[in-house]
Amino acid sequence: QKEVEQDPGPLSVPEGAIVSLNCTYSNSAFQYFMWYRQYSRKGPELLMYTYSSGNKEDGRFTAQVDKSSKYISLFIRDSQPSDSATYLCAMWETSGSRLTFGEGTQLTVNP
Amino acid sequence: DSGVTQTPKHLITATGQRVTLRCSPRSGDLSVYWYQQSLDQGLQFLIQYYNGEERAKGNILERFSAQQFPDLHSELNLSSLELGDSALYFCASSPHQGGTEAFFGQGTRLTVV
Numbered sequence: 167q168k169e170v171e172q173d174p175g176p177l178s179v180p181e182g183a184i185v186s187l188n189c190t191y192s193n194s195a196f197q198y199f200m201w202y203r204q205y206s207r208k209g210p211e212l213l214m215y216t217y218s219s220g221n222k223e224d225g226r227f228t229a230q231v232d233k234s235s236k237y238i239s240l241f242i243r244d245s246q247p248s249d250s251a252t253y254l255c256a257m258w259e260t261s262g263s264r265l266t267f268g269e270g271t272q273l274t275v276n277p
Numbered sequence: 278d279s280g281v282t283q284t285p286k287h288l289i290t291a292t293g294q295r296v297t298l299r300c301s302p303r304s305g306d307l308s309v310y311w312y313q314q315s316l317d318q319g320l321q322f323l324i325q326y327y328n329g330e331e332r333a334k335g336n337i338l339e340r341f342s343a344q345q346f347p348d349l350h351s352e353l354n355l356s357s358l359e360l361g362d363s364a365l366y367f368c369a370s371s372p373h374q375g376g377t378e379a380f381f382g383q384g385t386r387l388t389v390v
Contacts, residue, residue, distance in 0.1 A: 198375075198377040200377065202381075207314070207365055207384070207386075208383055208384070209279060209281070209367060209381035209382050209383040209384055210320070210367070210381045211279070211381070212378065212379070212380060212381075215377060215378055254319070254320065256320075258375065258377050260375075264310075264322040264325065264333055264335055265310070265320075265322065265369075265379060266322070267319050267320040268319065269318075269319040270319060
């Protein structure tokens with residue numbers, strides 16, 4: 167079983183929709199949770215970074231962590247065609263030395 | 278622009294050959310990480326250096342090696358290349374040992390023919 171599971175999609179939504187992207191994980195030691203956006207296999211771009219459980223909002227993006235369920239989410243409000251990309255969740259354990267990535271969800275926002 | 282520079286952007290080479298990929302981290306960042314991304318796999322962690330010293334190893338093949346120099350740039354050496362080594366190779370950097378705020382370069386696309 168992979169440490170981080172992410173539905174690869176593809177996910178296709180109309181412009182203006184609310185998008186929900188999710189990851190589950192099995193390693194209880196993960197404490198830091200990140201979301202990256204990757205356009206056409208360019209370098210991943212750090213979008214959001216949260217520590218432990220709770221919500222964090224940044225503009226149209228909200229990251230949510232539920233450690234009791236080992237489940238994290240990224241919500242995109244008022245989605246735009248420019249949001250079309252692959253979204254990768256990533257996790258870090260405090261005693262570790264690596265980011266563990268999900269496989270990414272491919273999102274297309276249609277005008 | 279993340280501030281992380283990788284060269285070359287593209288590399289085509291033959292099986293059995295050796296190549297060197299180069300990474301310049303963001304100014305002030307001490308940690309460098311190398312990742313491999315194949316078409317059918319996600320980002321796979323290869324190795325981390327912090328201030329010149331190896332800190333962690335992931336799924337790095339014995340044919341691969343890396344180092345970080347005193348000026349903090351890093352090189353990833355891939356030898357005895359096989360077709361299956363064709364992938365995107367990303368370098369990331371962060372200010373400290375923890376990679377919680379790692380910034381990625383644009384990658385080197387390696388094609389082995």
